[in-house]
Amino acid sequence: MSGADGLMSEVLVVGAGPVGLMAAGELARRGIAVRVVDRETTRDSLSKALVVHARTLEIMDLGGISDEFVKRGYPAPGLDVSLQRRGRPVSVNLRTLDTRFPYMLVLPQRQTEEILAERLSSYGVTVERGSEVVALEQHPDHVVAAVRAKDGREERIRARYLIGCDGAHSTVRRLLDLPFEGKQLDSLVLIGDVKADVDLVRSRITNLTSSRGFVSLLPFLGDHVRVFAVDFSRQNHTRNDALTLEELQETVNAIAPSKITLTEPSWLTRYVAPSRQVRRIRVDRFFLAGDATHAHSPAAGQGMNMGLQDAANLSWKLAMVLRSQAPTRLLDTYDLERHAVHTSVRHGTDQMFRAFTLTNPALQLARGILTRTVVTRAPVQRRLAGRLSGISINYRHAHxxxxxxxxxxxxxxxxxxxxxxxxxxxxxxxxxxxxxxxxxxxxxxxxxxxxxxxxxxxxxxxxxxxxxxxxxxxxxxxxxxxxxxxxxxxxxxxxxxxxxxxxxxxxxxxxxxxxxxxxxxxxxxxxxxxxxxxxxxxxxxxx
Ligand SMILES: Cc1cc2nc3c(=O)[nH]c(=O)nc-3n(C[C@H](O)[C@H](O)[C@H](O)COP(=O)(O)OP(=O)(O)OC[C@H]3O[C@@H](n4cnc5c(N)ncnc54)[C@H](O)[C@@H]3O)c2cc1C
Structure with missing residues (x-):
């Protein structure tokens, strides 16, 4: 790296997805001098995450912005799973959770990002877009990041700490030489945001299964529905092959017990879910958060939620250490606390995804029996609700x-x-x-x-x-x-x-x-x- 170093920031946040915006906002509201860079010139318009879970809403409540979320989304008090083509679905109910938010909030990711971006700018912080981190240096009391603008000019940004929130293909992770261990899961997933003429109970996620695979339907405001499907007879494609509405319609026809007509697609894609994680989420003055550290199946809608909680966990610790109010060893607890949570959530979502994608008829039958006899029990319901919502996450292991x-x-x-x-x-x-x-x-x-x-x-x-x-x-x-x-x-x-x-x-x-x-x-x-x-x-x- 070459060139003169500018003024020192306290924290440099790399990436202005939901996790970077959250981390920067939490730091800024505590009076920390923060800079945020993102290599893209505009915000991603895709609404990947649709669900904000109860624990994330509680974190937003602690930051004073949960009302903004609740106002813009709608509450889904649970999810339904149908393991036969006919018959009553089995539900997971969130109503019994001891929280102000006993539901999943259905809210497109771009709106989550909008709320977080508005909060950040209210503290006078502007995301520096078109600025890509290309190299990093570690010094005893600060770090330096080389940031390249679209016109090729480079700036060296000095900061006391750096948080890499730069997503699943993280440059920060690569520059720190941290392997993203794990694999891609076997099944190809079909995703579509479409209009659907079906009387879904508006506020529930409905999961339907058959011997052809499974379809998950999540209605969101504005009459659109997120269709998420694994079709065992459509696995001979690559993730880059375009998905057509006709293909998705045929899959839904084959799996759903009654006709659901899909129209007006706004997003159609194929997706291979990862199951990956880094071993360490901190290297000296560098931290990783969000998809840069953990990537798993979208089943149960945990990815963004985990990342937002990473950002909340780390920001107050950095702020207190920077203000000399807490010992620097407090920063060790970020890795101790969050890494174990990532592992447990990743295993949980992998198991859920595998359960939905069983192809063996005997195992499918066993799955149906087990779900009807076990999942309906009150203690199991409470456990599932606690895990799904993030309410049961604790850091006892690291206290x-x-x-x-x-x-x-x-x-x-x-x-x-x-x-x-x-x-x-x-x-x-x-x-x-x-x-x-x-x-x-x-x-x-x-x-x-x-x-x-x-x-x-x-x-x-x-x-x-x-x-x-x-x-x-x-x-x-x-x-x-x-x-x-x-x-x-x-x-x-x-x-x-x-x-x-x-x-x-x-x-x-x-x-x-x-x-x-x-x-x-x-x-x-x-x-x-x-x-x-x-x-x-x-x-x-x-x-
Ligand atoms: C189909 C689908 C459905 C999903 N549904 C859910 C759900 O319901 N609930 C849920 O919780 N999660 C869900 N997720 C996951 C969720 O979308 C991600 O977990 C979330 O976007 C991660 O946020 P992030 O900020 O960590 O990373 P990203 O959103 O990927 O943001 C990373 C940012 O870093 C920037 N960047 C990258 N490299 C550099 C660099 N070198 N320099 C500067 N900037 C850089 C990028 O431009 C980007 O803006 C879903 C994902 C998919 C694909």
Whole structure:
């Protein structure tokens, strides 16, 4: 690489797909100086991902933008699977999930990108289009990326950290010499966005199977339907052969139990689903996120959702390390936490895809019996709903603190949202309290023991604030009572409905450190300031 280096950015994001836009937006809203480059001059107009899952919506809620998503999409409360040509389908229901969003939101990917791009530009960040990263350098305290414009001119961009969100064919991954291990799955998939004259229950994904293969139908706003099909008798093509509407129609006729007429295609393609992953998603000051790190079958609509959650997981950590509010070893947890999630989701979607594409009649029969007898059971339904929605994702495997008693949330668990009461507001939710930068420290006290412990609670809050400064925002939650916040040194909330105590497993003198991405960092019981300061030490730097 040659040429003079420009001013140093804090983070350079490579790629302005959904994951790059999310990472850059999350950094910008925390005041980090971020640059975003993308080699394309315009945004991709294809709507590949159509589903935004509940956990992703919760992450958007934590970023203050979930309403924008919900407003533009529509909720699908579950999916139906028909494993015989006739008979009742088996459903996976999301309604029982403990979340504000007990559904999949059907929203074309280009709209997800639009919302994220609007948010990014509201922080004054413009995507630098027509700028392709072609080389990388690692230095002890920064990185340099050579970025080539369409006219051939090169700029050397210096940044403290770089995030490669440059998709399945990632240049960053290649330049870091990280093999994309795995393979392409065997079956050729047919994809069409078309109009269909069928009375689908509008808000459900319908999966139909027969001995010819399977068809999945997902209606989206504007009367179009995404058809996703594997036809065993149409496997003698390559992915580059054009797909015609007539071929797709014939496949649907052969698999669906009744006639569905397809018209007005806006997208027709053949696709070979990958099942690939990198071994590491961090190399020193370089990070990878989204499709650059993991690629799997679109079954269950997980790809973009995983990537958006990668971006959310990494951004707050980078912001806190850059502001000297957290130790640099916090960045190690990105790989520890997300890599295991990628592996588990990839295996899950591979299994689902294989189950749908069984060709052996005996195995197809067994699949039907198993689905009807097992999938309909309540515990299995809950498990499937948790996995599909991302709500059951947790980072227990990578937690930094000690484990807690069984009834309470464990470090690494997702913290469910909870309604609270505070003076002078109609209501407030826990997730709204996590929107500001930094960790949320929540001390829980019961009214019967508050009088005796008032001084200790105020002492704990003062001790944590003096030690960690703005990295930790303290809050006191009580089960009832009216307490003067000025006396406590923190805002005071009332757990009127008991949600907080029940969902977090809180008792008197429980102390919780909540991460900005809505997972539990640390939890202990006791009001000694030294104990609290020590419990927070793996997560925060003294200020
Ligand atoms: C048919 C289909 C259906 C799908 N359905 C779903 C679904 O329902 N739900 C779901 O969650 N996911 C779904 N996915 C997956 C989803 O589309 C991807 O996971 C998502 O687009 C990944 O986003 P990304 O930002 O990581 O990468 P991309 O969207 O690929 O963006 C990468 C960006 O990086 C840029 N770039 C590349 N190289 C460079 C470089 N050297 N320098 C600068 N810029 C560069 C590119 O121009 C691009 O803008 C589906 C995918 C397909 C194909």
């Amino acid at each position: 930094l603190g000690e484990r807690r008693r069984r009834a309470a949330l464990q470090p690494g668990d997702r913290v469910p949202d909870a309604d609270l009461w505070i003076a002078h507001r109609a209501s407030i939710r826990l997730y709204e309290l996590l929107r500001d930068p930094g960790y949320g420290l929540f001390v829980f006290a019961t009214a019967d023991r508050l009088a005796a412990d008032r001084r200790h609670i105020a002492g704990l809050i003062a001790g944590v604030t003096q030690t960690y400064g703005p990295a930790v925002r303290p809050h006191l939650v009580v089960d009832e009572g009216v307490i003067d916040p000025t006396e406590m040194g923190a805002p005071v909330y009332v757990d009127v409905a008991g949600h907080f105590a029940r969902k977090l497993g809180a008792r008197h003198a429980s102390v919780f450190l909540l991460r900005p991405d809505g997972y539990l960092a640390a939890h202990h019981t006791g009001l000694a300031p030294d104990q609290a300061v020590a419990a927070l030490a793996p997560w925060c730097l003294q200020h």
